[in-house]
């Protein structure tokens with residue numbers, strides 16, 4: 395008899411049998427409102443018919459067209475189609491399987507293209523679990539602890555987390571940029587700095603949106619020292635925040651965009667996009683992989699893009715996000731345990747605190763568990779695990795948002 399490793403930690407007790415739209419159906423015969431979307435992946439809803447059809451069709455034609463051996467049409471078509479949504483100038487793509495791998499790819503590109511060793515990352519960021527990406531991650535010690543030594547050449551600088559310090563966004567931004575300058579005077583000289591990596595919304599770190607001023611500050615510093623600005627859109631991309639890219643909220647120009655999760659509706663696919671002149675500085679053949687840019691995953695991504703654009707899912711994320719946020723704020727107004735509600739679009743978090751304003755993960759997890767037991771699947775995040783997040787599929791409608799809010803209100807009241 396073999397069994398699953400206890401390394402895995404499961405956030406809900408559900409044994410999923412099938413999924414349809416915003417609902418998951420358990421083997422127990424129950425229906426669950428899935429406001430986790432598989433950690434922000436199934437943006438088109440579970441098993442969207444157009445995605446299923448594209449996958450079926452492609453699987454019958456070619457499953458594995460290994461991209462360092464042969465080229466295949468889905469990869470070429472996807473590459474062309476992504477031009478419709480990528481920021482101007484970021485017209486060259488490299489594909490991998492997971493967000494972590496894409497982060498590694500951006501890290502290698504940054505170092506190879508600049509010939510410099512160091513990357514600056516934000517304190518509280520999550521960039522992945524492979525060793526390079528884990529070295530750039532500080533959203534919780536569980537992602538780093540016990541694996542030491544991690545990779546060198548990573549310098550951590552603050553993210554503007556206003557709520558944590560009881561500051562305004564302006565104060566938090568000023569602090570973060572001042573500290574960044576200090577970091578560059580003391581820890582990484584401009585000539586040693588290859589790139590700044592940033593999430594438009596700190597994801598696993600607690601659903602804290604960046605500020606326009608902070609991202610502008612990163613851009614200015616990158617320009618000044620000839621480093622790259624790499625935006626990790628793994629969780630925020632593909633409409634999640636109510637704009638196509640999370641950084642669209644802040645009018646900043648990235649050099650590299652990293653995408654995964656929502657890109658392929660659940661198939662393992664990730665990509666980095668950068669200008670051709672930058673990609674040309676990478677060493678040919680220094681990146682690749684057996685499965686990257688898998689043909690079925692690419693077919694799923696093309697269908698995903700079609701669905702997102704033709705069904706207006708980015709707009710829906712903005713509309714339903716506003717409705718959900720308003721409802722969450724109402725619940726928080728009557729719940730002293732919720733100190734803050736924040737996020738962008740359909741990427742929203744409620745932060746649980748005790749009477750002194752300290753993180754209260756015990757209540758957060760109790761409420762998350764109660765909601766899940768009542769039929770609303772949720773996840774937590776944040777360094778202390780005290781932020782309950784909502785990331786439903788982008789196809790969610792007003793009735794489903796209201797249904798989730800009712801279940802949420804009951805779970806919070808019982809919590």
Ligand code: PMP
Pocket residue numbers: 433491492493494495497520521522523593597598626627628629630654655
């Ligand atoms: N970057 C960000 C911003 C993420 O949210 C995640 C996943 N939560 C990753 C990278 C890593 O992606 P993956 O789990 O696909 O390796």
